[in-house]
Amino acid sequence: MFDIPLHSLYMMLFVVGLLIIASFARWSIKRKKPHADHTELKQRIQSWWWMIAILFGILVASxxxxxxxxxxxxxxxxxxxFSIMPxxxxxxxxxxxxxxxxxxQYYWVATEWYGMFLIFIPIYVFLFLPMRxxxxxxxxxxxxxxxxxxxxVMLSVLCISHIAYLLQLPVKNEQAGGLGLVLFLIFITQFNDVCQYIWGKTLGKHKIIPKVSPKKTWEGFIGGVITVTIISGMLAPYLTPLTTGQGFIAGALIAISGFIGDVVISSVKRDLAIKxxxxxxxxxxxxxxxxxxxxYTAPLFFHFLYYTHY
Amino acid sequence: MNRILKILFFGLFIKPIVLLGLGLNVFFKFRLPQTGPAIIVANHNSHLDTMVLMSLYPLSQIHRVRPVAAADYFLANRYIAWFSLNVIGIIPITRSQITDKTVLFDKCYQALDNGDILLIFPEGSRGAPEQLSALKKGIYHLVKARPDVNVVPVMLHGLGRALPKGEAILVPFNCDVVIGESLPFIEDSPRYIASISDALNTLLALCLTRQAVVEDDE
Structure with a gap:
């Protein structure tokens, strides 16, 4: 029915498998401790199901x-x-x-006008808005x-539009397609969030930037970077044109910049005193x-990939 | 017939705009009165206030929600009057020449007895964006005759930026809707008005957009 490249299809099935495991894990935690409040965990996993269903449904559509x-x-x-900022x-x-x-901006993406896609916001929008x-x-x-x-505008339009442009790059890994690049980027980024959280929760002692994010620790950060770098090296040749070596670099890049993106938005929220x-x-x-x-990870991964393979 | 118009207007027009063009951060939705008779008192900064509050209700219940609105403004011309009365279902009240309060609120009591949910903006007018003006006493006189009715305060924030008084173009912003706990009636009118005002200001602290409005210099 849908023409999904094989490696991308397996990757999506793998993610759905992970979600099923997470749902069962939550179910068994609830059975062990029936009286504790699991509302947030339950909501989180339910929302993951929705997000994955919507994302995959849209990615395979066209x-x-x-x-x-x-x-x-x-x-x-x-x-x-705009709603939270003064x-x-x-x-x-x-x-x-x-x-x-x-x-x-997304019209440039759809028409594959690469040069305009790159400069439209940093030049034209940048110069036009003050004039207006x-x-x-x-x-x-x-x-x-x-x-x-x-x-x-830079963060939410230029940076996010890089994910969409991944789909427009000429396909160099036939078995994964352009879809594989998007799945790789999103999976590794979210996997990094989870890894840093788990390492921090189990080993975390030394706070990394207590003023911005009191829960972030060096142990979580380093543990996350190492885990993600290894997994990324293994996964990259399967889903992208990157070699294993380049996959390690991409993994480290995503792990470090993902952390930075997280704390940058945390700083914004802290400045405004909202959670x-x-x-x-x-x-x-x-x-x-x-x-x-x-x-943070989308443009950095995109340009690393572009520099090494296009 | 009017109910169908109302469902069409909200289902096809208002709900999609509120969902996508605005986006709401709703806090404590479970406190919203599900059945009448009840009164929702909210702050007022934009015409969107009424639309947002009504859109919180399912289409099957929307005809139960009745905004109480100034007759001199909403009945001023026959097209707006037809729309306000038939599509929105407002209860018009006369702001000037207040003589007999029971006559003034006659239609409000009818609606409450009918099990409707009244929407009241005790500030009277939309005022400056995102500022709570002094509350009018009308709400006290209205509730005095029905002291047992469920009165729920709702703080709206951000709508005065999306569509302020005097502007015709809607700019997309997420807006906060914070629903408070039911307020008991107090015999003393200044104290009752103050209790509503305090409740609204307390709810303001939960608004995500509360810091986002910068006052323009005159």
Missing amino acids: DTVSIVFFALLSFLALKEF TRQADRRILLWAYLAIPI AVFVGETSGFIRSLGTIHWA DSGTLIPGHGGLLDRVDSLI
Whole structure:
């Protein structure tokens, strides 16, 4: 029915298998300790099922559907940013233009205009938004406003659109297809989140940046980087054109930058004294809380891959 | 017929806009009164306030939710009047020439006796974006005659940015809807008004978007 490359199909089945194991694990924990409150864990795993079902369903549908989906993801992420960050009433018109950057950026992705895809936001949007703001005429708070708006657009539109462009690159690993690249990036990024959490929970002692994220430890970070680097080296040749050696580098890159993405968004939330950026995903918080690490890993993985193979 | 119009309007138009164009952070949804008679008191910054509160209800229940609205504004021209009365289902009240309070609230009591849920914005008008204006006393006089009715405070935040007074274009923002616990009636009118105001301000602390509004210099 769907023309899914074999390696990508097995990868998706593997992820579904992991989720089934997680669901059974939760079920057995609940049987052992029936009185403790497991609501958050339950919500988290349920939300994972939803997210995986939606993501896989869209990825196997078609590339166009996937590009529209990632555009929607950018929209929701940008909206979450604008909602929690301080903006002036005078910025309303500028924010509308910033939203308009999303369909245009994804149009470059859909038409595979690589050069424009790269420079549209850092050059054209970057220069246009302040000009539009000048015409609005409110100069009080101008610098701060334009700085935060452009920063939000870079993170939630330019960075996330790199995931969609992975699907447009010429296929070099026939058995995995463009789909394999997206699955690899998303799986390794989320696997890194889980690994750092588990290593931190079991061995964590020395705090890494207590002011931003008191639960993050050196043990969690290093344990995560090592585990993810090894797994990535094993998985990369299966799903991507990368060799095992390059897979190790990609893994370390994703593990380190995923951690940074996580703590950058944590700093934003800490600055605003909020715990979550939204309530879109039950048990996880907002969309930004879920894609924080992906925002950093997507462009870095993309350009590493592009430099080594294209 | 009006009920069908209402379901169509909310199902095809308002709910999709609220879901995608806005996006809500709803806290304590279980506190929302499921059946009438009940009164929801909320702060008021935007025309979206009414739409958002009504959209929290399932389509099958939406006809039970009745916004109490100023007759001089919403009945001012016949098209808006038809739309307000038939599609939204407002209960119009006259803001000026308040003489006999029982006559004034006659339709509100009818609706409460009918098991409806009233939406009331005690600030009276939308006011400056994201600022709680002084609450009017009308709510006290209304509840006085039905002191046992379930009164639930709801804090809305961020809608004044998405569609403030005097603007026609909606800018997408996530908005907070924080639902409070049922408020008991207090005989003393200043104390009762203060208790509503306090409840709304307490709920404000939970809003994710509370820091996001910067006041413009005059």
